[in-house]
Amino acid sequence: MMTTSSEKEGASAPSTLRIDFETRATVDLVARGIDIYADDPNTDAWCMGWAFNDEPVQMWRMGEPLPSQVREHVEAGGLVGAWNAAFELGIWNRVMVERHGWPRLRPEQCRCTMVMAAAMSLPLSLDKCAKALSLDITKDMPGHRLMMRVSKPRTTEPLIWWDDEDRLRRLEEYCAQDVEVERRIARKLLPLSATEQELWVLDQTINQRGVPVDLASVEWLIDWCKQERKRLNKQMFKVTGGQVRDCSDVAGLARYAGVQSVAKAALEEHLKSATGKIAAALQLRQEFAKTSTKKLEAFRRGTMPDGRMRGIFQFYGAESTGRWAGRRVQPQNMPRPTCGQDEIERRLRERDFRSLRDVSDCLRAMIAAPQLVCADFSAIEARVLAWLSGQEDVLDVFREGGDLYKHAASGIYSVTYGDVDKDQRQIGKVAVLALGYQGAVGAFNAMAQSYGVVLPKPKIERIVKGWRDANPKTVQWWADLENGAERAIRKRGKRIVAGGIPFRHAKGHLWLKLPSGRMLCFPRAKIGSVEKPWGTADGIKYVGENSYTRKVEWLTTYGGKIAENITQAVARDLLAAAMVRVEAAGHEVVMHVHDELVAVKDGADLKEFEQLMAEAPEWAAGLPLAAEGWIGERYRK
DSSP: OOOOHHHHTSTTSOOEEEEEEEEEOSSOHHHHOHHHHHHSTTOEEEEEEEEETTSOOEEEETTSOOOHHHHHHHHTTOEEEETTHHHHHHHIIIIIIHHHOOOOOOGGGEEEHHHHHHTTTOOSSHHHHHHHTTOSOOOOHHHHHHHHHHTSOSEETTEEOOOOHHHHHHHHHHHHHHHHHHHHHHTTSOOOOHHHHHHHHHHHHHHHHOEEBOHHHHHHHHHHHHHHHHHHHHHHHHHTTTSSOSTTOHHHHHHHHTOSOOSHHHHHHHHTTOOHHHHHHHHHHHHHTOGGGGHHHHHHHHBOTTSEEOSOEEEEEETTTTEEEEOTTOGGGOOOOSSOHHHHHHHHHHTOOOSHHHHHHTSGGGBEEEEEEEEEESSHHHHHHHHHHTOHHHHHHHHTTOOHHHHHHHHHHTOOGGGOOHHHHHHHHHHHHHHTTSOOHHHHHHHHHHTTOOOOHHHHHHHHHHHHHHOHHHHHHHHHHHHHHHHHHHTTTOOEEETTEEEEEETTEEEEEOTTSOEEEETTOEEEEEEETTEEEEEEEEEEEOTTTOOEEEEEEOHHHHHHHHHHHHHHHHHHHHHHHHHHTTOEEEEEETTEEEEEOTTOOHHHHHHHHHOOOGGGTTOOOOEEEEEEEEOOO
16 A cells, blocks of 8 residues: 555665755845745855765765765766755755756755655654654754754854854764654655655746745835834824833733733724723724734745745645645735725825735735736635535535525525525525534634624524534535544554545554545554543544644544545645646746635636636546636735
8 A cells, every 4th residue: 555765765776865954044044935045145054964775874064075976876867865855955956056066956856755744744843753753763952952053153244153173073963863863754754656746846846936026015015114103103102191102012001091901802802892092092003013014024035136935835834634835925824905906906006005904905916927817716625525525415506506605504594595595695604614524613603703793502503403414425424534544543454445535554654545546644543532522532543743832742633624634635636736737738836825826827818727727637527626717917815
């Protein structure tokens, strides 16, 4: 069923060179990205740990020639493995090739161990991944602290580095251990399939192509926001008679308003009853605190001289599904505008802004080019969930061009589709968005509040029951998946098919196979005691990084959560397949957000682009896909 890297590196397997750079720079890597970091003239490599296969780790040092066997291997197209290979690629090609004459390293030669780990739902941190796999070797954390020091200059005027012999030798020890830890992790991992490896290469191409940014507008808006915040601060001082220094004085504002807190949620609650000057002061704070405008600084820091922002998409950033994650400017969580696109473009054209809210509305529009073509899968998760669970009546709604929310309301309220009223449709919408993955009262209530819907618990319980009664195939799918996963764990090594999904517990992990052929993994999965709504009982546990504590620990899952993982993973595979088709048709993808592709192509045909997006792969036969898009100069919601 699967082969680990150690088996791939047997006697007949191609030789793999494993590398790790330790660098020095004056640029903030996290804030500005590898491309700006590597292009800076002060960036250079202190050393590079390297090793072939299972041979001892060796060290290249600054000022030395590249070892001949390393040069020959790369020139011959040999494989190169690294943790976060995108970083090594950036340093190798932008620093070592351009300034030191090394041979160019192609993305096709690289194997990213971090991505391989993420594909198995393991942490993106080398140290945490080693812990999750219970290796007897871990990252050298004292060495890591030394690295953080020597990677930055002692002084900048003049520029002096921490280059004493003792520190550099200790840095090399740290580097060598990183290579060894990465190699030991790689032995435990399933290599990416050929399809996924090709997709990673395409991801590198897209990241290097970059997102086009209207830097002139970014700069203008940053200056405008500074002036507006000064105005708000002066107004706060005036309104409160000097009792509140400025809008950042949250302690002073809380005292003035006679409240415990002016944090976002509390502030919104206080504004419901505040009057007079207290209301005015609270409103000033609310306007001042619009942190979304900080993305303007991220745009400025991350945009290169050619007007492109590179390296902002992390392949397998969402480990449990394989979806991409955003970095730095985070295009996945831009605020939703409160006005239409025409108004946004007018504001930018006329430089007409009245509030920080106005600026927040325009953040998406900072991504701009002479022509962008974009399309988004329509209701993709609802379609995929119904397809996977066999809920044919929901699929028929999509096939016939019906309204899914009215269909859901029809089932919940036991009325005909045509008799569903506006309020019932709104409840149907909340139910579709909240209940598909075994959510109940809590999930419905959380989603309802975001749509301004407030209902008593007994009514929500009836809605949940109504939705489940109307979607029996989906409800059964949750149970089938949980049962299949548990059976696979108990019957180690045996293939179990449940809910149309093959499961198997092998090499210490629980695996399931998606319709695309891609594997999802639950590391070190076992049956253990877990807390369920009705009390303690046996359930599924696996090792992973807690998204809240950021610690490696035992996590739990259940049928609805597995259904969510599979559904979102299939949606990701559909987007990946569309990405390949779009590129093959001559469109250059520059961005992807959730289930949406954004590309550039002179004279692009929107209908053709939508059709390329909505074409179902062979493995998704019977899934009714649809995509809607637009063509314009600025990115929009």
